[in-house]
Amino acid sequence: MNFNKEFNEIITSDKWMMNILSIIRNLGLNDCWVGAGFVRNKIWDVKHQMGPTALNDVDVIYFDCNKLDKQEDLLIEEKLKLINTTINWSVKNQALMHLRNGHAPYIDCKHAISFWPETATAIAIKLDKEVQIQHIAPYGLDDLFNLQVRPTPNFNLDTYQHRIEDKKWKNKWNKLVIHSQIS
Secondary structure (H helix, E strand, O other): OOOHHHHHHHHHOOHHHHHHHHHHHHHOOOOOEEEOHHHHHHHHHHHOOOOOOOOOOEEEEEOOOOOOOHHHHHHHHHHHHHHOOOOOEEEEEHHHHHHHHOOOOOOOHHHHHOOOOEOOOOOEEEEOOOOOEEEEOOOOOHHHHOOEEOEOOOOOHHHHHHHHHHHOHHHHOOOOEEOOOOO
């Protein structure tokens, strides 16, 4: 199915999310997105007819081969904390993340998030210059909207299993279907 319209309507109707996306757009970072739980939790909350679930952090990703010092990420986090102190910001240059993950270099954010743990998590959004929602989703939106949790083909299955146990998502969102392997 094509969930693009519903996806955009859900995001644009959330003033808090739109404010975050506006803040991130105004940073002017290259290939910059907000992803993971920021997107996933919102859709799961809507599909479960629940209020917003608290986030551990807001994951901001960007791709810039000219900012290969981890200190750059920390400086951006500090800048974001000055803008909004109520959010735990997590900023990661995806041009560096292949090193931590033991992969070949990523080519952009879309490529980098294809290595994230779950298909429903490997989604990121941003506002373009016309204040329209753009998204990247290497595995599409189907699993996210159909409440399917499955590992991405590029992620370690043992780590995925531990993550599923640790996150205890079924306790929050009981309609989720957790898959133990790639299908």
